[in-house]
Amino acid sequence: MDIIRSTPIADQVNEVLRGRMRDGVYKPGERLPSESEFSKQFGVSRATVRTVLARMEAEGLILRKQGDGTYINERIQDVNTHLGGLWEFSRLIESSGYQPSIKSLSVESRPASEREANELALQPGDPVLALRRLFYADRQPVILASNAIPYRFIDEAQGPFDGQVRIREFLVRYCDLKIAYAILDVSSALVDGEDARLLERAPGAMMLKIHIIFYDRDNQPLVCGDSYYDDSVLRLRLVQTWG
Amino acid sequence: MDIIRSTPIADQVNEVLRGRMRDGVYKPGERLPSESEFSKQFGVSRATVRTVLARMEAEGLILRKQGDGTYINERIQDVNTHLGGLWEFSRLIESSGYQPSIKSLSVESRPASEREANELALQPGDPVLALRRLFYADRQPVILASNAIPYRFIDEAQGPFDGQVRIREFLVRYCDLKIAYAILDVSSALVDGEDARLLERAPGAMMLKIHIIFYDRDNQPLVCGDSYYDDSVLRLRLVQTWG
DNA sequence: AAGTGGTCTAGACCACGAC
DNA sequence: TCGTGGTCTAGACCACTTA
Numbered sequence A, B: 001m002d003i004i005r006s007t008p009i010a011d012q013v014n015e016v017l018r019g020r021m022r023d024g025v026y027k028p029g030e031r032l033p034s035e036s037e038f039s040k041q042f043g044v045s046r047a048t049v050r051t052v053l054a055r056m057e058a059e060g061l062i063l064r065k066q067g068d069g070t071y072i073n074e075r076i077q078d079v080n081t082h083l084g085g086l087w088e089f090s091r092l093i094e095s096s097g098y099q100p101s102i103k104s105l106s107v108e109s110r111p112a113s114e115r116e117a118n119e120l121a122l123q124p125g126d127p128v129l130a131l132r133r134l135f136y137a138d139r140q141p142v143i144l145a146s147n148a149i150p151y152r153f154i155d156e157a158q159g160p161f162d163g164q165v166r167i168r169e170f171l172v173r174y175c176d177l178k179i180a181y182a183i184l185d186v187s188s189a190l191v192d193g194e195d196a197r198l199l200e201r202a203p204g205a206m207m208l209k210i211h212i213i214f215y216d217r218d219n220q221p222l223v224c225g226d227s228y229y230d231d232s233v234l235r236l237r238l239v240q241t242w243g
Numbered sequence C: 001a002a003g004t005g006g007t008c009t010a011g012a013c014c015a016c017g018a019c
Numbered sequence D: 001t002c003g004t005g006g007t008c009t010a011g012a013c014c015a016c017t018t019a
Helices: A009-022 A035-042 A046-058 A089-095 A114-119 A167-175 A193-198 B009-022 B035-042 B046-058 B089-095 B114-120 B167-175 B193-198
Strands: A062-065 A069-072 A100-111 A127-137 A140-150 A181-191 A205-215 A221-229 A236-241 B062-065 B069-072 B100-111 B127-137 B140-150 B181-191 B205-215 B221-229 B236-241
Touching: A009 A035, A009 A046, A035 A046, A046 A062, A089 A100, A089 A127, A089 A140, A114 A221, A140 A167, A140 A193, A167 A221, A181 B181, A181 B205, A205 B181, B009 B035, B009 B046, B035 B046, B046 B062, B089 B100, B089 B127, B089 B140, B114 B140, B114 B221, B140 B167, B140 B193, B167 B221
Parallel strands: none
Antiparallel strands: A062 A069, A100 A127, A127 A140, A140 A221, A181 A205, A181 B236, A205 A221, A236 B181, B062 B069, B100 B127, B127 B140, B140 B221, B181 B205, B205 B221
16 A cells, blocks of 8 residues: 555555455455554554554444454445435435435525524524435435525535535535534424425325434534435435444 | 543543533533643543543544634533434433333243344244333333344343343343344334334324344344334434544 | 453654634 | 644553464
């Protein structure tokens, strides 16, 4: 591997190891080289190797056993996601084996609802940019997402808005903002009327509803939104690990 | 603080800091002492302090800002859970402000269904211990959980079985097994008949369904199960963070 | 006994934010 | 400029598994 300064060494090692796992250099269920072996191989300290392995362990990709070794978790290989899957819809659709695409239904500026104002720390009636988007798995609509962003965040010089872009990228490109964390509420819900029609489901169909608010490092709310998620097509599969 | 060997220093520091947050020594939104300050204060290396803070950051409890400082995230204080909330039902109910209790509906040995056999790496018909439990928030039933454990895991000398115990503790006490990770599928579902009656909901009520399989470090499946979760009473609120 | 991951230290340098 | 968190190193010792 070529070590380049400027991007953290740990990230580079991370990429190389994930690449080797993808390419089958290390096979599912197999035992990996030891930490000191990696340390020699990459010319980095064992501590650095360990931060990389800790990250992979937290995602369930590997299993480490004291006194024994580190093994690739063959059950996580294909599909499964981290919590991120709950909202990184494109990646989720992709990992379920479909071709993801986004259709922008509407991009408009309007006054914030009371709930939006409350969640985004605005006054009711302050302008927000409202995005309404439909996510497709291959040709089938599977997720209907509605988001609101305080209009004052938006640098209009960057326009026109591309409604097909992911929220995270949207915030970077048009607002120069970075998400630090999100709070999600998961519930079940019925879809009706226009929503059902867009999702090509019968009125009264059961779906998962995900309400989400994104915040930045300064604890400023950036975006809020509701998504309806067709769990008859997409599986919502999560991994939970412990120390 | 009294430093005791035998439990890791990082865990002890962790406990002390969480205690101070609970007790209001550090208040929501407030800036914490610097890493080197903690390092001096506890007489441990900065690296140790950092592993503790990293853990808290991953749970969304604190926000760290380079060049500035570390702040307590006031939005996470009260209720919110980590992914663990999806299945550590007692803790979830508690954090929603209710008194949790568990009623054991049935504890029986029976042959594994085809699906169970598949998920637990058994032959169909191999015996499993089937637990059926109802979780209450105060006096209201909110979660109906059905789990199956391969019977060969169970050390009968430890019996009789206590159906009111949590799965994690059950595995430790009766099977000497430790959970390493779990894979969950979240979907929406209707409850009917007996299930609806137990949950005191009308037949055809909408609920969240959580299917889960637990594994140990050797990637051996330990338990599988289905849970119905009344999201009209309990909120399922998750936190997602990024590096 | 040898090798593995788990914990911890002391110290270095860097990037960034506030003053 | 100074203090903060972010990254990395080299080395030590321990606990555990396997042979």
